[in-house]
Amino acid sequence: MANFPSISQIAGTQVGIYESLWRQADSANKGRIDGASGARLLKKSKLKESVLHKIWNLADPSANGFVDKQGFFVALKLIALAQNGKEISLGSVSLVVPP
Secondary structure (H helix, E strand, O other), X not given: OOOOOOHHHHHHHHHHHHHHXXXXXXXXXXXXXXXXXXXXXXXXXXXXXXXXXXXXXXXXXXXXXXXXHXXXXXXXXXXXXXXXXXXXOHHHOOOOOOO
16 A cells, blocks of 8 residues: 555544545445445545546555555545645645635
8 A cells, every 4th residue: 555644644624524434435344445335435526537536546556446544535635635626646635625
């Protein structure tokens, strides 16, 4: 897995929301979610599929077809960045974005 920032650095003040979304996504408590489950949740963002594909690829840099909690938080943060017109990159993950 990539060398992501810590979960608290990724989520910032939105950690409660991110945790809630994680519990929904990982309802079986496996510690990871697959691409199909992730796609269902990420599509709720209403972002273009090409943007979501880029986000998933950044959150799953090893192309394992799944993400753990930290990778999922990265995906959520990248969605927030995209929705706020910010750059979608791993370098942007630590940026603060409005809720």
